């Protein structure tokens with residue numbers, strides 16, 4: 001077993017290695033931060049399928065699902081194993097830690113590593129539901145964030161882009177130099193061209209979600225009252241040009257339209273529901289790739305401090321609504337809104353004021369940069385309180401067995 005002392009090496013927000021002990025500790029902390037349920041379902045628990053379970057909102061869905069809703073089932077993500085030179089990806093280690101939690105909670109959760117967009121994965125999952133989980137799925141959460149998707153029907157690979165639609169967007173963005181000194185820079189992103197919008201919609205819209213539902217419905221695996229949610233984001237007017245009104249926003253609109261179609265279909269066939277869940281801003285590997293989001297999130301934390309609602313608490317609330325422990329309250333577009341704390345008028349006004357005032361010289365007093373930088377490092381298991389980073393750790397952690 002190879003043991004090493006790991007120090008963070010990174011280029012911008014991307015780190016070369018991940019720390020297994022830090023990743024494990026983060027998952028344990030997430031479990032602690034999730035409010036427990038007054039009562040868990042009797043018996044083995046409802047059967048859930050979580051897509052994108054190793055990071056960000058999908059990980060929060062998995063941890064909160066275990067603790068708050070007593071789920072069992074299948075969790076799918078796409079992670080890299082440790083190699084001789086490199087550690088595994090952080091999601092690999094977080095998956096191992098999540099498996100430990102599930103085991104300790106007495107819940108049968110199977111972790112699959114592979115491409116959720118493929119039919120191969122859909123068949124594998126369907127077989128597991130048939131053979132191991134009584135042939136009945138109760139919940140499906142779709143929380144995949146990916147740069148590319150290959151359509152299994154045509155073999156065409158689509159690539160998503162983060163661009164404004166119509167005209168170029170100039171925004172402020174936060175970067176850090178080698179020494180970690182922050183700089184607020186103006187960046188310009190040119191408008192979507194050619195089939196950029198269609199490509200992005202094909203990756204991050206509702207096509208794969210619908211394909212999953214059709215695949216499982218076709219095999220008769222959706223239980224009576226089946227409920228499904230896919231993740232969406234609206235966000236602030238400050239980021240609207242690049243996000244909600246940009247290519248990714250077009251994909252989210254498609255996802256939300258898909259929810260309405262699926263909701264009608266599921267209601268008719270299995271007395272089920274489909275919703276989108278609009279969650280608040282969180283520092284994740286995907287979100288840090290969006291121009292301006294780093295600055296926005298740092299300022300949001302500067303305004304809200306500990307009142308920012310972490311993903312696992314948002315998901316505790318979503319599970320309550322999906323399981324019926326709390327009423328399901330969609331907005332007029334049929335979306336479950338878990339972003340009220342972020343989009344409250346007074347919060348947005350305070351962030352906008354700071355946004356205007358933010359320069360390289362002032363940003364440290366306006367944004368919570370220490371928090372933001374630590375959150376980025378924590379995506380890779382570094383800067384996690386309570387972890388001894390001077391100790392050697394085993395990096396060849398196995399993927400959880402079945």
Ligand SMILES: NC(=O)c1ccc[n+]([C@@H]2O[C@H](COP(=O)([O-])OP(=O)(O)OC[C@H]3O[C@@H](n4cnc5c(N)ncnc54)[C@H](O)[C@@H]3O)[C@@H](O)[C@H]2O)c1
Pocket residue numbers: 051052053054055056057058076077078079091114115116117143144145146147231232233278279280281282283284285286287
């Ligand atoms: N981060 C935010 O601020 C935020 C806010 C609201 C909504 N959302 C939405 O939440 C969803 C998840 O985003 P995130 O920020 O948690 O992302 P993330 O990068 O933290 O996690 C992405 C997950 O998808 C998995 N994945 C990627 N490609 C895959 C593939 N081909 N097959 C299987 N799994 C794959 C990864 O392994 C990982 O588990 C997205 O729909 C996003 O738009 C994010």
